[in-house]
Amino acid sequence: MSEQTENSGLLSFGGHLDVLRKMLFRIIVVVVVLGGVIFCFKSETFTILLAPHKSDFITFRYIEDLLNFCGINFHFSEYNIPLISTELSAQFMTHITVSCLLAVLLASPYILFELFRFVSPALYESEKKYSYLVAGIVYTLFIIGLLMSYFVLFPISFQFLATYQVDNEIVNTITLDSYITTFITLTFMMGVVFQLPMFAFVLGKMGFIDANLLKQYRAYAFVLIMIVAAIITPPDLFTLILVTIPIYGLYEVSIIVLKKWAKNNDVEYDDIINTDVQ
Template identity: 45%
Template structure:
């Protein structure tokens, strides 16, 4: 049976939720303040993909050398276009870093709030879904940061319609693109977890996913083109290939999952 949460009144539930939210905000603010005061270290990480010596570019150089070619060095200068823009971006970036560092604690507090209303088997599945989803999201963010965003930035940052037009990328544009691509890839990497969950609920089957594999590939290419709006086939493939692999892995997961009717039963 579930824990005795039904003995609590609505206001008692609300008070528990308020306490959890206060703890979450407090921890996130503490981490955010810490990130704010470590400005050099914070932006050395955020701005690393714009440097020519970043790991993704070194890998590209080695691949080009192995193929008998060469990759030209590049340099992109970031500019600021607003009087208070750098300070505002500093605060926003520190807040994002604080939330990111506090994310395990945030999930823990949310789980503590909802777990009393769950049965033991439900609690087990929720733990798997949340834990697996968190790890897959983090993996997607890391792949975007270390591989997909740097190559996209290199292409777009050095692309010119004419030699008379110089590229001066704003810091705000750089940060927003980095965050957008990392979030997008983090969400994309949730495909196996969502597929497993839908299979457990009986909404998805491996046969259905195999039947519409071609349609899924077309959708994957469209999504990859949106995430990386470039005409570079290599960069597009770097995004589409992991998505296709995730889809195939999802088919295997759905095939081997058991869609028992009592998965979320009492």
């Protein structure tokens, strides 16, 4: 049996497990090496991660410049919200956690490559071509979601929540753990939420939904989007609105994607009919 399997070019179950084991080992090695490098660059890493909590963050400067260019004299009020650590090992554990998560993020193209190489023998040539395209779109949407969170959603929501006071005598001091947890959660969730067009495309290809159905349930979708945004964001109305707007925009993009896919499908179907008639 093993000789026939080897001669036919197919791997046995044990062979697949061995390939999987080697693939996971390579991925772990890459992630560990990247994590070690990131851990060594502590100052640079946390300068980037902690930048959104400062009043001179690049997003605020660009908003001010844009409004001033339009003739509106506007400036964000300066603030200084200190980050504190209340547990003995909190900073060290945060350093390790951040290093591991950033290592996985930076290694994600390589991880996708390894996963594709593992499943590619089972795919047809046409499927491989579409797999490259799908993987590229998914990764691009994920990165756009991360950047959207880093440059827009998180700094603005932090500025609003951290400077909000019910009384001037109450001083806001944010723990490092609270900052990093909120930052990672919001950023990761935005990366996932930005997959909405791809998710809609897959459901459309499977025949579960189409553009007309999404149009029909726009109002219900908007309410559902607001509920999802309320779950994944800090508990304030301002951040809820900031998250709801881009997610609903992705919903409209999903309608466009399904429209174009349906149109292309109709063209391909007509070509097949015409060929059969000829």
